[in-house]
Amino acid sequence: MNPNHSPSRERVERYAGRLRRYFLDNPLERRKVFYTLLAVCSATILLGIFALTRSDRPYSHGPVAGVHTSFDANCEACHKPQSIGSVGVSAFNPQSRWLDLECQTCHGGPDHHRDAKWPTDWPSQEINGKPTDAQCAACHHDHNGKDFSLVRLDDAHCTKCHADLANYHKAGSSQFVMKVKNFYDPAGGHPEFKKLDAEKQKPHERGLKFSHAHHMTEGVGYLAAGRGKMTKKDLVALNKDDPTAASRYFGKDAAADAAVQLRCSSCHQLDAGRMNLDGKSSLVASLAGDPKASILPPRAEGAYYLPINYEAHCQTCHPLKSPALTSDAGQEFPAFDLPHRKQPKEMKEVLRARYSGYLLSEKGKLDLLNKNAGDEETLKVGQQLEQAVNKSLGKLFASVNPNAKNAISGGTCTECHMTAGNDPNVEKVTVVSPAIPTVWFEHSKFNHISHRSYSCIDCHPNTAPAPQGKATFDAAKIYTGDDQKINILGVESCRVCHTPNTTRDVHGVGMGGVRSNCTDCHRYHNGDNPFQGRGAELRDPPKK
Amino acid sequence: MVSYPRASSWFGVLTGLVGAAIIFFEIALWGRKRRRGQRWGPTKLWLWWHIVLGWAVLPVIVVHSGFAWGGMVSATTMILFLLVIASGIYGLLLQQWIPQRLLELIPDETVATQIDYAIEKHRTEARLIVEELVPRDPNDPSPVWMRAIVTGVPALRLQEFRENTLDPYLNFGRKMKSPLNSRQESSVLFNRLRAELPENAHVSLAKLERLADLRRQWDDHARLHAFLHGWLLFHAPISVAMAIFMVFHAIKALKYW
Incomplete structure (x- = not known):
């Protein structure tokens, strides 16, 4: 025992x-x-x-993002099912099989960076039927809950390559900074905004003479010399046919001698709103009778401002008219409305047509047919006509003294536009097309409406009006220097708020704590075209 | 946001496969126990690996999960897995404490599953002891009755004690109300009988008292045994249910790798 x-x-x-x-x-x-x-x-x-x-939901390893809710119970909407036979073939590369998704069925658009060398531990995927190193799920992780954002990515996804881009890019092919670890830390490597950096090398050519400070000053006038303030009375006189023109800038009870005071919003309108379609501008006239709301695109979220447009934003104060003049033979030619966006050669044809029409009209008092005029007299009239056209054209495109009263009321082209060429023959001069991008920093996104608690001048220097009573602009310099710079503060101004650290603004107010991830500003897949949103051709799925 | 290895990564799949293999081995212990006669290595060694790998599989499966519950099937599998692990740890703790305590409290412990079998023998033994002491049927031709040690009223009392007190107690133990449930009351009862019986019957009476004491010890033994192994009523069924869910989870995951 x-x-x-x-x-x-x-x-x-x-x-x-x-x-x-x-x-x-x-x-x-x-x-x-x-x-x-x-x-x-x-x-x-x-x-x-x-x-x-018959629902796949119980087998899913987590709810898909809200945008994919309709696929939550259907794995095959995104995942390519594998058969028993294929398990053995790719058993050693399981993640690649898992990530072999059908994203391209709905989501088009180019790769992130076509010539990037992707990390070797990120398997490849077929996009648009072609093998590529890129893979959607390497960055966009679904099955993390309804509220999980597929596009708000952790910085590690970006800095995996961008912290040392030389290892992940074909040599010499990258236009980007080689080492970026984060945004908020100046030592993190994020560069100054590219446009601002480029401007230090070569100032941006706007092709337009414009001073924000001047236009924001009461009356938009030069107190030191020449032209006085623009008043309500002046606006009414300039727009006799459009009684609504003055109402854009004045209340009902404004006195006739009240000076115009422009605000930023007088011209800059968010894309959430409508460009000014009231009044009788040529733009409105061109849409007369059409259902404007149907023709124009639906409004966006207010991230960006609508482009500045002559008809909507300039014409009220700067109506384009031919100068009133008298020919050497005493024939009077009154001022006519002129079309915008015409080169000198085209404008000459417009003037010739307008003057001819005038001479042949009752008002022109030159009824050639009734007078039974002979060839010689007709030739004389023709000479007067050509003389008037050339004289008018010369005034329109000649260098203009901005102090001259006719600079506003006469509406000369070169008051605002730069010209190429300095030929005495005006017809050979070319008006430079304005090059003012609607979005200056195209490689990132920005939402103006999210920053509406700040005033415009907080981020846009040199746009404030001159102090009261001190609007003594130097006419010779007013359209040069700071006015031609890109009036946007640099990256340091963003870091005041967009940092995890506590900072102080110029007033000593505690700031910081605002998110500063890469994807808060940057977007990929054709993100260099800010207005190429989802649904645009470049983002459409490939046609099958 | 911290990125953990996902279940679909090569590492995640590897941990899933390793975890599944360990779980199948863990469940195989039940089969090993039911095949005691087979030469598959000592069950004690199997149990040692069962415990070691049971600890190891916890981090393996948690890493495989990517620190997420996943869908309904994977979450159910994970919850069942955690319950299995928790019940296993509980059982392991009991195994560390109760066996030693059992040896201390039950010096006459036996194979718990055979208590009923042994008790039947004890009942027979008690009947034979009493029959040897008291006179039998007078018509019995056997000369044995002539050797009756206890006669008269004590004999009737002894016979009545065996039939109405001792035998039911040996049969049902603590399940019935009996003075023999208490060691003290039992001692009083047997001392009273001892005083009535002749001295040469005291040895047999001590045997009866010993049988009652064994019944008391084995009742305690059965209680401790149920405590020691009762957690398996939870651990084993949950393990099997978890394995079924795990297989379904794996099939679906493999299909959509």
Whole structure:
């Protein structure tokens, strides 16, 4: 007998291969078997119910993002199903199979960076039917809940390559800074905005003479010399045919001699609103009778400002008219409305047509047909006409003294536009098309409406009006220097708020704590075209 | 946001496969126990690996999960897995404490599953002891009755004690109300009988008292045994249910790798 065992052990039955006594005759064992069968049945029934519902949701490893809710119960909407046979082939590359998604069925658009060398631990994927190193799920992780953003990515996704881009880009092909670790830390490597950096090398050519400070000053006038303030009375006089023109800038009770005071919003309108379609501008006239709301695109979220447009934003104060003049022979030619966006050669044809029409009209008092005029007299009239056209054209495109009263009321082209060429023959001069981008920093996104708690001048220097009573602009310099610079503060101004650290603004107010992730500003897949949104051709799925 | 290895990464799949293999091995312990006669290595060694790998599989599966619950099937699998691990740890703790305590409290412990079998023998033994002491049927031709040690009222009392007190107690133990449930009351009862019986019957009476004491010890033994192994009523069925869910989870995951 084993000395460690009690003597009572000798009283038990010897094992003789009768397992039944050890198991099924044992109440504990019987219950164990019963509960196990119960568990097996419960699990089988539950999984059977899942199978009968024909829904994949129970097998999903997490709810998909809200934007993909309609696919939550259908794995094959995104994942390519694998057969038993294919398991063996790619068993050693499971993640690649898992990430072999069908994103391109709905999502088009180019790769992130076509000539990037992707990290070797990021498997490849076919995009648009072509093998590529890029893979959607390397950055966009679904199945993380309804509220999980697929586009607000952790910086690590970007800095994996961008912290040392030389290793992940074909040599010499990158136009980007090689080492960026974060945005908020000046030592993190994020560069100054590219446009601002480029301007230090070569100032941006706007092709337009414009001073924000001048236009924001009360009356938009030069107190030191020449032209006085623009008043309500002046606006009414300039827009005799459009009684609504002055109402854009004045209340109903404004006095006739009240000076015009422009605000930023007088011209800059968010894309959430409508460009000014009231009044009788040529733009409005061109849409007369058409359902404007149907023709114009639906409004956006107010991230950007609508482009400045002559008809909507300039014409009220700067109506384009030919100068009133008298020919050497005494023939009077009154001022006519002129079309915008015409080169000198085209404008000459317009002037010739307008003057001809005038001479042939009752008002022109030159009824050639009734006078039965001979060839010689007709030739003289023709000479007067050409003389008037050339004189008018010369005034329109000649260098203009901005102090001259006619600079506003006469509406000369070169008051605002730069010209190319300095030929005495005005017809050979070319008006430079303005090059003012609607979005200056195209490689990032910015939402103006999200920053509406700040005033415009907080971020846009040199746009404030001159102090009261000190609007003494130097006419010779007013359209040069700071006015021609890109009036946007640099990256440091963003870092005041967009940093995890606590900072102080110029007033000593505590700032910081605003998110500063890469994807808060940058977008990819054709992100260099800010207005190429989803649905644009470049982002459409490939045609099958 | 911290990025963990996902279940679909090569590392995630590897941990899933390793975890599944360990889980199947863990469940195989049940089969090993039911095949005691087979030469598959000592069950004690199997149990040691069951415990070691049971600890190891916890981090393996948690890493495989990518620190996320996933969908309904994977979450159910994970919850069942955690319950299995928790019940296993509970059982392991009991195994560290109760066996030693059992040896201390029950010096006459036996094979718990055979208590009923042994008790039947004890009942027979008690009946034979009493029959040897008291006179039998006078018509019995056997000369044995002539050797009756206890006669008269004590004999009737002894016979009545065996039939109405001792035998039911040996049969049902603590399940019935009996003065023998208490060691003290039992001692009083047997001392009273001892005083009535002749001295040469005291050895047999001590044997009866010993049988009652064994019944008391084995009742305690059965209670401790149920405590020691009762957690398996939860651990084993949950393990099997978890394995079923795990297989379904793996099939679906493999299909959409």
